[in-house]
Amino acid sequence: MKNNLGREIFEQSKPYIRSDAFEQEKRRLIAKKTTDESVVFLKSLSEAIDKAGLKDGMTISFHHHLRNGDLVINMVCDAIKKKNIRNITIAASSLFPNHSPLVEYIKDGTITGIVTNYINGPISKVIAEGYLKNPLIMDTHGGRARAIESGDLAIDVAFIATPAVDKDGNGTGKFGPSACGTLGYVIPDLLYAKKTVLVTDYLTDSIVEPELDYHYVDYVCTVEKIGDSEGIVSGTTKITRDPVGRKIARDTVKILESLDLIKEGFSMQTGAGGISLAVVEYVKRIMIQKEIKARFASGGITGQYVDMLEMGLVQNLYDVQCFDLKAARSYRENRHHIGISASKYGNPFEENIVVNDLDFVILGATEVDLDFNVNVTTDSLGTIIGGSGGHADTAHGAKVTIIVTNLLKARLPIIKEKVTCVTTPGEDIDIVVTERGIAINPKRTDLIEILSKTKLPIMPINELMNIAHNIAGIPKKLEINNRPVGYVRYRDGSVIDTLYSVK
Amino acid sequence: MKIGIAGSLESNDCLVTIKESKEFSIKVQSIVDVFYHDQIVELITSVLEDMNIKNVEVTLIDKGALNYTIKARLLTALHRMEANHA
Incomplete structure (x- = not known):
């Protein structure tokens, strides 16, 4: 049996329909x-x-x-x-x-x-x-x-x-x-x-x-x-020093500026990857320069955000998980460093959740496909290397969801025809930023209109994939006919993809 | 015995070892083997054919190097093999 994304899923499971399908459902509480x-x-x-x-x-x-x-x-x-x-x-x-x-x-x-x-x-x-x-x-x-x-x-x-x-x-x-x-x-x-x-x-x-x-x-x-x-x-990562990663971060900040997302009272969340941390560093510089204050930052909180809170650049931190001891210290001492539950953070059925209040989120990817589906659950062989965490939650909630990734990681093209496993549905992914070019989800005509007027290298996502193929060669297609060992459950409880055994 | 080594085991690089040998052989051990094995073997074969080199044993430990990296490492290893011998 297949779900709405065409992914094979376990018989008799609840198939994924759309990322907003939960709006038609009632909250169930024991x-x-x-x-x-x-x-x-x-x-x-x-x-x-x-x-x-x-x-x-x-x-x-x-x-x-x-x-x-x-x-x-x-x-x-x-x-x-x-x-x-x-x-x-x-x-x-x-x-x-x-x-x-x-x-x-x-x-x-x-x-x-x-x-x-x-x-x-x-x-x-x-x-x-x-x-x-x-x-x-x-x-x-x-x-x-x-x-x-x-x-x-x-x-x-x-x-x-x-x-x-x-x-x-x-x-x-x-x-x-x-x-x-x-x-x-x-x-x-x-x-x-x-x-x-x-x-x-x-x-x-x-x-x-x-x-x-x-x-x-x-x-x-x-x-x-x-x-x-x-x-x-x-859980902590270091800000990337890699020039490729820095370029991706700079282009991402140009996008944020072009979309006027860094303005008084904005809100943001970023992943803890090296490129995301570099984005935060650049955003912070702009905030100091233009005297802009953010309303809140959320997520797993790092020392970097604590600095911004203490400098008065961010009004509140909504923290579901402290990533380092500096964040833990700040949470203990600072009344504007506010703990939130997983439900208040991203439960689709909870009221006024934090992710829905985000202006933008910056996230990573192991694979992105031509439908903008993102995989952060498995590698390209299907072995589990992580999982959604808050990926799918923030991607749905934030007004603009940006994926930052190298176009190739150790030769493997990150943009693929089909991802090995869908963690976050493409309908919730708006922009993919790589060092060779930027792809915007065709359904976000509003973003395309604004960003096509800039000098940023905007191109269709399949062109991005072709560039990767020209550099690395086309990877041989894997035949996955292994047996199912589990599944990925979307935030609304539906099944978005299957996990397979790996030989 | 003639031997040449070039490269590293850093990500996106490869380590090439080339030895004089009676039998021609190519051994590839790559983190992207499933996806690029044939392309890597083909590349090594064509470089060696172009230079008309037959009696060697090539061992490649690959950490996701692109073709031009593999080619450059292979050529350097070949040069070193000759230089070591001289």
Whole structure:
């Protein structure tokens, strides 16, 4: 069976129609759970697993705010393995290379399902080899919030790595040896999981304005250590020094200026890639020069945005995830650095979400096709190398969505006839900027009209592909007749593409 | 034995090793092998044919180099092979 983008999808799944199809749907909400009884403090994960009633076949959830420094996912899975509990589904907002011990648990049937927004590292390899029993589900950040609140992703027990917990059972990411800043991605888990366990290594007397309200907490479990601080800052990238990347960034800023998007009270979000960071640096210079202030910047927040906030260039930061310790510090100290939940960030059914208020977003791509569909989930062989995160959410919400990418990466043309996997539908992608030329989505006649009057090298996207082919040669077509191992779920819950095993 | 090496293992580059050999052979190990293997082998073959070189063993470790990079590295490796011998 095929969806509206012509992608083959699992039988009987809900096919993707259009990026705004959710507007015709009603929001579905399961009951929020609150605990009347006081929070129980425990000394071991083994005890927490018993008290929470974890059994074969259940779903447990985690967040990724400690990124590659997270110790909690492995710790909980070890404890589960020791109890010989099997057939567990892991609903983690993202998985990183440090979670490689899960590979063994996938192979031995302890873990049989994974629902996540992003995978980086050895776990993707074992899934590509076909070891995960049930289909892998890849959500967007906003889509995960939707999946949880609607019951599509029903969580039996949420194990929430919490940098600090007070005596009532409130939690925060602001303090403690593993302070990581906001805990935006785990708010849906807190509200809707049947049982909630805060896992912490730092107890304090009381927390003012906790992100995690004790009314939703069942247990607090203290362990020796929840995170490695070096791994926590691993999300940061450096501003590109590569002249090709700098050219792409400069042209992108010319586009923003031509479209009059850098003006008093504007709003922006940028990815954490090297080119995006260079764009922010150039935008910042223009803002200083022309004395322009932005209303807000959102997303995963980096130190770069903290500087802009502290210089008074940006009024507010809406932060669902702090990318570095500077951002975590700012979130703790600055009242204009505001934490938001994954739902408030990008859930299509939530009201007044941040992504819908964005003037522009700058995003990356592994592949872009002639229909402007973007892949950030797999490489050109089909191996998972990431996932949407907020890609599809911001692309739909922002008024102008710009993809910045080299035309070729290690010989491979980034522009393809068809992407290997659709993460974000082409209808939500407006402009693709490469070092050799810029393509504008034909449906954005408004942008074409303005930008065709500039000296920028605007061309049809197939011409961009031809340039790439002339430089690198036409890559041999891959025949993917491998078996499905999972699917990409669009933010509204429909299936946008299938993930396949890789030989 | 005559041997020449050129290039690097940086992204977008390649490392070419060329050795005198009784049997002609080309070994390619590339990160884009699935997509460009045939084109790379064809390129190496045609460069060697143009120079009328037959008795060599060519090993290419490719990190996504473009054709002109591969050709340049190959020619330099050939020159070095001759120079080393002289």
